[in-house]
């Protein structure tokens with residue numbers, strides 16, 4: 146697939162985001178601030194967006210600042226975040242990251258990758274998503290769908306998410322970087338499912354080699 150065709154695919158996906166996609170539901174499940182976006186991203190690791198949305202809906206009306214997060218009893222926090230799995234660890238990470246924001250960043254989420262990565266508990270993927278979603282920094286956040294779909298379409302040929310990030314950043318025009326993750330994830334969650342893709346309703350079927 147050429148760069149021109151991939152850009153056409155991105156344009157089509159942008160116009161066909163299913164409103165019921167889990168990532169769309171997650172996006173609309175809480176009041177978005179840099180802080181809640183950071184906490185939601187930490188909660189979303191290794192779980193489905195549906196579970197994260199469920200927790201965000203309950204958590205953020207009660208706890209939406211670093212101060213409130215470090216004050217909530219850990220047992221209560223664990224109970225709230227339980228649906229996202231690994232709840233002992235996640236509750237602890239939410240409180241530790243919040244304490245770091247209080248101690249080192251005046252209770253604000255830093256806006257540079259270097260500073261974000263200096264926070265214990267914040268990894269590359271989280272930093273990229275926060276920079277992109279909270280501050281509009283053009284950056285391609287790669288997850289399992291963003292790795293899988295461009296490979297399936299034959300636009301890239303990569304083995305790891307890191308390689309995918311590098312390849313896409315080289316070949317996709319910058320104006321598409323910010324929306325790429327959301328659009329491809331929504332598509333991968335609802336239509337181009339890893340198993341049993343719904344090719345019969347796929348808006349980019351004419352571009353797909355799998356279907357030719």
Ligand code: SF4
Nearest residue numbers: 337342344347350353
């Ligand atoms: S035609 Fe099927 S396999 Fe190809 S991109 Fe669409 S849903 Fe995925």
